[in-house]
Each structure stands twice: as structure tokens, then as C-alpha cells.
Amino acid sequence: MEIRELREYEILPGMKLAWEVFSKDMISTFTKDGIEDFRRYILYPNMVESFRTNQVKLFGAFEGQEIVGILILDSDSMIRLFGVSEYYRNRGIGKSLMNLACLFVERKTDKNQIRVSAIPGMVQLYERLGFHPIANVVVGDKRTYIPMVRDIVRNYYKKKKMSSMKKAMIICGSIVLVLVGAAYIKTVTSPEVLKEAINTMKKNNPELFDNSKSDSSENNDDNSSSGSSNSNNNSDSESDSNSTSSTVPKYKEKGITYKLNRENYSDDGEGKVNMYIDMYVDYPSVSGLDDKKVQEKINGEIKDVAYQTVNEIYLKPSSDFKAKMLTEKEPALSSYVQYEAVYQGKDILSIMFTDKAIKGSMDNISVDTRAININLKTGTVYQVKDIVKLDDKFESAWIKVMRSEAGDDKLLSELTQKELLEALNKGSYKNEMHTMFFVTKKGVEIGVVFNNKTSANSSKNTDDKTNTKSYSKFGWVTAPFSKKEISTYQKGDMWDLINN
Numbered sequence: 001m002e003i004r005e006l007r008e009y010e011i012l013p014g015m016k017l018a019w020e021v022f023s024k025d026m027i028s029t030f031t032k033d034g035i036e037d038f039r040r041y042i043l044y045p046n047m048v049e050s051f052r053t054n055q056v057k058l059f060g061a062f063e064g065q066e067i068v069g070i071l072i073l074d075s076d077s078m079i080r081l082f083g084v085s086e087y088y089r090n091r092g093i094g095k096s097l098m099n100l101a102c103l104f105v106e107r108k109t110d111k112n113q114i115r116v117s118a119i120p121g122m123v124q125l126y127e128r129l130g131f132h133p134i135a136n137v138v139v140g141d142k143r144t145y146i147p148m149v150r151d152i153v154r155n156y157y158k159k160k161k162m163s164s165m166k167k168a169m170i171i172c173g174s175i176v177l178v179l180v181g182a183a184y185i186k187t188v189t190s191p192e193v194l195k196e197a198i199n200t201m202k203k204n205n206p207e208l209f210d211n212s213k214s215d216s217s218e219n220n221d222d223n224s225s226s227g228s229s230n231s232n233n234n235s236d237s238e239s240d241s242n243s244t245s246s247t248v249p250k251y252k253e254k255g256i257t258y259k260l261n262r263e264n265y266s267d268d269g270e271g272k273v274n275m276y277i278d279m280y281v282d283y284p285s286v287s288g289l290d291d292k293k294v295q296e297k298i299n300g301e302i303k304d305v306a307y308q309t310v311n312e313i314y315l316k317p318s319s320d321f322k323a324k325m326l327t328e329k330e331p332a333l334s335s336y337v338q339y340e341a342v343y344q345g346k347d348i349l350s351i352m353f354t355d356k357a358i359k360g361s362m363d364n365i366s367v368d369t370r371a372i373n374i375n376l377k378t379g380t381v382y383q384v385k386d387i388v389k390l391d392d393k394f395e396s397a398w399i400k401v402m403r404s405e406a407g408d409d410k411l412l413s414e415l416t417q418k419e420l421l422e423a424l425n426k427g428s429y430k431n432e433m434h435t436m437f438f439v440t441k442k443g444v445e446i447g448v449v450f451n452n453k454t455s456a457n458s459s460k461n462t463d464d465k466t467n468t469k470s471y472s473k474f475g476w477v478t479a480p481f482s483k484k485e486i487s488t489y490q491k492g493d494m495w496d497l498i499n500n
Helices: 008-029 032-041 044-052 093-108 120-128 159-168 191-204 292-306 308-315 319-325 392-406 417-426 494-498
Strands: 002-005 056-063 066-074 078-084 113-118 144-151 225-227 259-267 276-287 332-344 348-360 365-375 433-439 443-450 476-482
Touching: 002 093, 008 032, 008 044, 008 056, 008 066, 008 078, 008 120, 032 044, 044 056, 056 093, 066 093, 078 093, 093 113, 113 120, 120 144, 276 292, 276 308, 276 348, 292 308, 292 348, 292 365, 308 332, 308 348, 308 365, 319 348, 332 433, 348 433, 348 494, 365 433, 365 443, 365 494, 392 417, 392 443, 392 476, 417 433, 433 476
Parallel strands: 078 113, 276 332
Antiparallel strands: 002 056, 056 066, 066 078, 113 144, 225 476, 259 276, 332 348, 348 365, 433 443, 443 476
């Protein structure tokens, strides 16, 4: 179910529903002249004119493409009509519509009350929605009604001030966060709740909000990389990069003829006042390749990796995710993505992305790192299984280097050798981790990204059983292999592109 403001092209079906609601629930309390006045009021040309001149705000509830609930609010914060299709009643839709209208009045107007001339049969409904009568029954020339109001309690926390949340969610040095799109928006409590949640998370997890660069020199060797959910520090962006992790070695081959162009997608949820939305995705596109079809394919693959979270939670959410969002008391969605071209060869390109996201609520905050390695001649995207022989010998060598890089000889000790090989082959393991590799000047780094999550209510309680896994403190760890070291295990055509 989607609750939002109507767009102009939706006015016609909206007014059709308005007339149906009026005819069924309200018409008996109107005189003939009152009925005619209302009919003229909602005529399409008249309503479009009122809509365009901001004399009304129209709020709707949508089930798929069908509008099933309507609220008409005039510029004096008077509700002109409010109702839900009979089949969809008693599902909280009316409450969501009303809360959205009240939130609009709170944020976008200077009115202190939202008013309605309620028909006698709807007084109890309005009382449940926070209204109270201010006079007895009025029997007028055109209708019978009871004047009611709902007070607007302001938090003095306007939409634009949500930018402070961006600062709060910058995990070591950017701006960040959050969202839902026009596919499943649900009413949310005051944004002050989200602000308080951010402050709580900042108190419990101060390292997540430290914008200064790490003083630690560990893992900054030119041939090693690892990261954690609280230590992926940002470096100064280069010409073909936009700041991911300063620990990742970067290389650009001389004489390359193609160009990387910075692209950007953003959506701050403008118009969706019932939920805080902030999407910001930076990613590169390739230009200058001889084969334009391959170039188009490459750019599509890069974009898909960059948009992974945005698609998951906003642009192409699953039915299950939509249903989950309807249960969230404090819904919030965001994806803040940065990239870095860590290896630019003549025929191969490695790009790393850091994605800091809120997936539904402040209890589901994640930091993800992912990479794409793509053949610039064919558009082939390589996975770990495509470049190394995944056997016991490789696993033993790989896990030894991984533990050395992490400084923890127990890293991934929960998994058997068979399970580790399965994770490397499939690219993931039980939604707890996914594999990643990227090309370097010296060879390749192969590792895993752990799906550790934090929340606004999390604390550093070492007794928490969810934090007892060997990798709970890491965001990602990779094992570096030189070209000589990996030669024993390598397979596939990717090596032809970097061994020259």
C-alpha cells in the first residue's frame, strides 16, 4: 500500500473515488444545493485548476495502480473530503492518510489546527483520529455537520534540516543517508524520532561518526587491504575516483584510451513528507571504447552494481520488502554510494564501491563493500570462481593470508573448509558474507565482505551473542596475492589481460 500526494494525472480517478465516497457516506446530510456545490467542486477542470494554484492538496492511498483512499485538504487546512473504498476499510489506511495530511500541515504551513466539518455519523471516527468537536451540530442551508479540529503540535524540525542526519550517518567521512519510494510509503511518526535514534546511535557507536582519518598505519601496505564497518576511511578523490577506502592500492596503466566519467543518481524524497528518503549514488561510466555495444554493456553492468541497494529497497523492491516496510514504526531508507577505480588497465577495469545504507529502519543499518572486475574487450564480468581453481590447496593458502591480514588466527574458524570453498564458488554464504576480489598492480586481492549490521539501539555489549563471531568486528578482509603467488591457482582468460 502506498500513501502519498496525488500527481496531476491521478486527479481524474481520484475525483471518481471522491464522488463514490460522497455518494455512499455523506450525501444524506447534504441538501440538493449542497450536493450540486460539491459536485461542481470536484469536477475535473475545477480540481485541476485548484491543484495547479495550490488551493488544494490531494492525498491518496494506492493499491498497485488503483486509488483506494482520498483526502482533499484546502489551503486553509480544512478537510473537504476524506474516505476509503469500502473494501479497503479497517486496515489503517484512513489513519495513514490523515497522519500524512497532518504532517503536511505541520511542516509546510503555519496553521495550528487541521479542521473538518464532520457528518454526524463520522464523529467517532474523527475522534479516534485525534479530532475534537468545537461546537454542537450545525444545520445549515446546504448541509448538516459538526465542526471538529485536530491540533498541530510542531517539533520545529523541518524537512531541510534532515541534512544533519546525513552528517551523522557518514561512516568515517562522507555524507549519508536514507529512504522509501513511491511504491510502498507508509506513515511515520515525527522525524524527531529518527533524530533521537541517530543521537542514540552516535552515543553508543562514536566510531561510526568520527570524520577524522584513522591514525592507525595497519594494513596500509601497498599490497594489502582490509576494512571494518567502522574503519573504511575516505581518501581524497582522484580524477577517476570518488573516495572509497584509502587502504586500497590504486593503479592506472599508461596509454589507456578510454575515459571514466562520473555519473550520479540522487533522490531526497521531495514530496514524500511522511518518510525521510535520501539516495545518493556516485558511479563511473566508460566512454571512448571502439565497440559501442560492449561499452553499453559495460556501463549497464557498472550501474547495476552501484544501484544494488537502491534497487533492492527503493526502485525495484520485492513484495516481501514492501510488506516489511508496512510494519515499520519508524521507516527509513537510504543508500549513499561512493566508488573508486582501483585498477585501470588497457583491457580490464576494477571498481570498488562503498555503500552505507539504512534498509527499512534505524535497526537495519549496514555498510557494504563490493567490486566489479570487467573485461573491456568483451564486457565479461569476472567472479572469484572464474579466476582461480577453488580446491583445498587454494583454500588453505587463502585462509592463511586472510588471517594474517586480519591479525586474527581465528578468522572464519566457524566455517569448514568445504563451507569456505562453497562461499567462494557461490559468491556468498548464508546471507552472512559475500566474496569480493579486485585487481592490483602486483596481482590480485581476494576476500569476503561480512554482512554485519548496526542499529540506533546497538551497544558495545560484549555479551551480545550476535557479536561473538570471529568476523563480527570486520567489514571486509582481502588476501593479497602477487602474480607469482597466484600463478599456481589461476585459471581463465582474465590473467591474459593483466600479465602482459
